[in-house]
Amino acid sequence: MQNGRTAFLFVAPALVLYAVFVGLPILQVFAYSFFTWDSGTIRGFGGLENYTRLVADGVFWTALSHNAIWVVLTLAFPLMAGLITASILAERSPRTVRLLSVLYFLPRTIPMVVVGIIWLWIYSPIFGLLNWFLDSVGLGNLGAAWLAEPNTALLSLNIAGAWTFFGFCNIIYLAAIQSIDPSLYEAASLDGATWWQKFRFVTTPLLRSTTLFLGLYAAIEAMRFFDLVYVTTSGGPGYSTEVLTTHIYKTFFLVGDFGYAAALSVVLLAIVLSISGISYRMLRKP
Amino acid sequence: MKRNRLLAIMTGTCALAALAATAAAETSVVQWDQFSSSGATSSGPAMEALIKVCEGELKDVKINRTVAPSIGIRDAYRLAVSADKTPDLAYTWPAASVLAGYARTNKIAPLDAYYDKYKWENVTPFYRGRNSYQGKIYAVPMEQDLMGVYYNRDLFKKLGLEVPTTYAGFKDVVEKLKAASVVPIAFGNKDRWPATNTMSLLMGLSTGRANEEKVFFGDEAWTNPGFKLAAETFQQWGKDGYFPRGFNGIGVDEANALFLGGKAAMNVGGSWFLQDMARNAKFDIGVFMLPPIGDGVAPGTMWGEGSQWQISASASDAVKDAAAAYVNCLTSPANRQTWVEKGYTVPIGTTAEDLAKWNTLPLVKEFFGQGLATADSNFYDLHTTLPESVTQVLYPELQKLVGGDATPDAFLATMQDAWKVAIDKGERWAP
Numbered sequence: 001m002q003n004g005r006t007a008f009l010f011v012a013p014a015l016v017l018y019a020v021f022v023g024l025p026i027l028q029v030f031a032y033s034f035f036t037w038d039s040g041t042i043r044g045f046g047g048l049e050n051y052t053r054l055v056a057d058g059v060f061w062t063a064l065s066h067n068a069i070w071v072v073l074t075l076a077f078p079l080m081a082g083l084i085t086a087s088i089l090a091e092r093s094p095r096t097v098r099l100l101s102v103l104y105f106l107p108r109t110i111p112m113v114v115v116g117i118i119w120l121w122i123y124s125p126i127f128g129l130l131n132w133f134l135d136s137v138g139l140g141n142l143g144a145a146w147l148a149e150p151n152t153a154l155l156s157l158n159i160a161g162a163w164t165f166f167g168f169c170n171i172i173y174l175a176a177i178q179s180i181d182p183s184l185y186e187a188a189s190l191d192g193a194t195w196w197q198k199f200r201f202v203t204t205p206l207l208r209s210t211t212l213f214l215g216l217y218a219a220i221e222a223m224r225f226f227d228l229v230y231v232t233t234s235g236g237p238g239y240s241t242e243v244l245t246t247h248i249y250k251t252f253f254l255v256g257d258f259g260y261a262a263a264l265s266v267v268l269l270a271i272v273l274s275i276s277g278i279s280y281r282m283l284r285k286p
Numbered sequence: 287m288k289r290n291r292l293l294a295i296m297t298g299t300c301a302l303a304a305l306a307a308t309a310a311a312e313t314s315v316v317q318w319d320q321f322s323s324s325g326a327t328s329s330g331p332a333m334e335a336l337i338k339v340c341e342g343e344l345k346d347v348k349i350n351r352t353v354a355p356s357i358g359i360r361d362a363y364r365l366a367v368s369a370d371k372t373p374d375l376a377y378t379w380p381a382a383s384v385l386a387g388y389a390r391t392n393k394i395a396p397l398d399a400y401y402d403k404y405k406w407e408n409v410t411p412f413y414r415g416r417n418s419y420q421g422k423i424y425a426v427p428m429e430q431d432l433m434g435v436y437y438n439r440d441l442f443k444k445l446g447l448e449v450p451t452t453y454a455g456f457k458d459v460v461e462k463l464k465a466a467s468v469v470p471i472a473f474g475n476k477d478r479w480p481a482t483n484t485m486s487l488l489m490g491l492s493t494g495r496a497n498e499e500k501v502f503f504g505d506e507a508w509t510n511p512g513f514k515l516a517a518e519t520f521q522q523w524g525k526d527g528y529f530p531r532g533f534n535g536i537g538v539d540e541a542n543a544l545f546l547g548g549k550a551a552m553n554v555g556g557s558w559f560l561q562d563m564a565r566n567a568k569f570d571i572g573v574f575m576l577p578p579i580g581d582g583v584a585p586g587t588m589w590g591e592g593s594q595w596q597i598s599a600s601a602s603d604a605v606k607d608a609a610a611a612y613v614n615c616l617t618s619p620a621n622r623q624t625w626v627e628k629g630y631t632v633p634i635g636t637t638a639e640d641l642a643k644w645n646t647l648p649l650v651k652e653f654f655g656q657g658l659a660t661a662d663s664n665f666y667d668l669h670t671t672l673p674e675s676v677t678q679v680l681y682p683e684l685q686k687l688v689g690g691d692a693t694p695d696a697f698l699a700t701m702q703d704a705w706k707v708a709i710d711k712g713e714r715w716a717p
Contacts, residue, residue, distance in 0.1 A: 038387065038390060038391055038713075039364070039367070039368075039384075039387030039388055039390065039391050039393070040364050040365070040367055040368030040391075041367075041368065041391040041393065120537075123535065124535070124536070124540070125530070125531050125532025125533075125535050125536060126530060126532075126536060126540060126544060144532075145531055145532020145533075145534070145535045146532075146535070147476075147532075147535040148476070148532040148533065148534035148535030148536070148689070149532075149534075149535075149689075150686075150689070150691055153535075233476065233535075234476075234477070234478060235682070236476070236478060236534060236681075236682055236685045237534040237535070237682075237685040237686065237689050237691070238682045238683070238685050238686040238689070238691055238692075239682050242682075250678055251678075253361040253364065253365070254360075254361065254674055254677075254678055255674045255675045255678055256364055256368070256387065256674060257675070258368065
């Protein structure tokens with residue numbers, strides 16, 4: 001009993017801070033979502049009005065679909081590339097491993113706003129590095145206004161996002177591979193397994209929980225990301241790169257419709273919490 | 287020794303009392319404005335100079351100034367208002383419709399009594415209307431915003447081009463520029479607001495002010511022939527190579543750099559770029575007004591105040607009085623010259639004759655000389671006329687329209703839907 005009380009006293013400061021700076025604001029947002037607002041001022045109680053608006057809000061559904069596409073693309077590219085490069089890297093000398101993993105991880109240390117500016121310059125239709133490169137290798141006809149065309153904008157942004165996430169996946173996979181018992185690889189070699197067979201039948205199955213962690217982490221991040229889109233395209237052209245967070249931002253700050261922005265935030269919170277719940281359950285399984 | 291100490295204490299007490307009395311008499315006004323030193327609205331030097339002048343004139347007024355960049359001031363101001371921390375005095379954009387939102391929710395003070403006291407006759411009925419809501423005036427507009435076409439006079443001379451006086455002539459100039467492999471118009475719409483200004487100009491030149499008013503303040507729908515002509519024209523500009531490739535991915539600063547670097551011949555822009563254009567053009571820069579597009583439409587340009595001085599409803603009466611007196615000083619005929627000469631900002635009420643006398647750039651005189659000549663037919667700015675909920679639909683829809691991803695009919699139908707929703711919710715501003 002005494003121990004429980006002492007433990008609670010130790011936890012209490014953090015709990016109070018969490019309640020004040022996380023719990024209360026969430027409750028406040030939840031409460032806001034039941035009111036109608038005008039220019040940042042409460043107009044009256046609206047009940048579920050803001051939630052019923054979601055059904056007919058085309059921008060909301062477009063944004064949600066873009067978040068989903070982002071999740072799929074993130075799972076498809078950075079995770080896969082991180083796994084393959086980590087598998088190759090694990091067999092190299094410690095010096096090579098250190099050097100390359102630092103290089104791969106470097107983009108992850110750059111703030112997303114700066115990443116956005118870097119890729120704006122790379123994709124610029126006037127003086128962009130990408131179009132210049134394509135021109136210089138005789139592929140100028142493939143050049144495009146990458147962030148200005150609806151059919152390339154979201155994919156181009158995802159590549160920028162993948163550039164920052166790939167190094168993180170690589171480091172996590174590398175650590176996981178290095179913790180695999182080397183005797184398993186030795187046994188596979190004695191059985192005549194090729195590199196690909198060892199990767200397919202030893203490495204990949206043993207990295208199940210790592211992949212699960214990275215996948216769910218990527219999914220949560222994909223629902224929350226904002227800065228890269230806002231800096232580069234603000235959701236445009238049209239609604240081509242609109243995601244839930246940019247829709248919430250515009251509804252809140254620009255339109256001043258705090259109630260609807262709060263309802264959108266509650267929905268986003270529910271999605272993120274659901275993914276977190278699933279990940280928690282899956283990661284707990286042995 | 288004791289006597290000296292007593293004397294020192296008494297002297298100190300008297301000095302403190304005098305200081306306290308001065309402080310008590312002084313009224314502090316918290317001011318937010320967007321006058322920075324570079325980029326759009328870079329009239330910072332004029333603002334700084336005039337604060338000194340006005341604090342000197344109004345001995346009991348002390349200004350506590352915060353500069354918020356024009357790009358973020360409207361968001362910052364909205365947050366401050368919603369948290370009941372409205373600054374005593376603010377100079378923010380956009381005007382009219384957003385101002386009406388704050389008036390509707392009683393966040394800013396009506397200024398009718400101050401209009402009676404200080405007259406402010408330079409604020410004409412047009413401008414008074416744009417700063418009114420349900421019969422009361424809520425702000426003092428100051429600078430005049432105009433739209434025009436900046437052009438590279440050297441390049442025009444080199445290619446043997448004349449400033450167009452008709453829309454057909456304008457199209458001819460564009461074709462000749464394209465034939466010479468020069469980008470005709472430096473236009474970048476990544477930031478989304480530039481297209482709104484261009485559309486404002488095209489709408490006015492396609493249908494005229496009176497027809498615009500039928501939509502903005504009457505029952506006419508957006509899907510009218512005049513607005514359709516404007517939408518078709520804008521889309522045609524996008525399709526026919528009037529703009530650089532990938533314009534929806536080019537920032538406004540990049541587009542300006544394209545023009546200032548001599549790689550584009552024209553820039554359809556506003557007077558809010560005057561400072562940047564005048565300071566950075568390494569060629570002979572000129573400006574002309576885009577000729578009318580629709581049949582029988584009078585020449586004119588988009589104009590408005592863009593931003594305005596507004597006073598918090600929650601400020602004390604003393605602070606409101608001090609803020610109004612200070613605004614009176616800032617906008618006085620004597621101080622208009624400072625705005626023009628140090629800030630390249632032309633306050634409302636300034637005439638072409640004033641500009642001719644004052645020490646300012648030829649480009650400023652040229653721009654306002656032409657814009658003020660059509661005062662009776664100048665038309666509305668969508669940014670300041672539409673409620674924010676409609677503007678936030680307009681931004682992406684214009685990117686789709688000009689990029690060729692929506693037809694003019696689809697664009698206008700979407701705008702009409704957003705417009706109707708805003709009207710139903712009571713968000714429409716009318717003078």
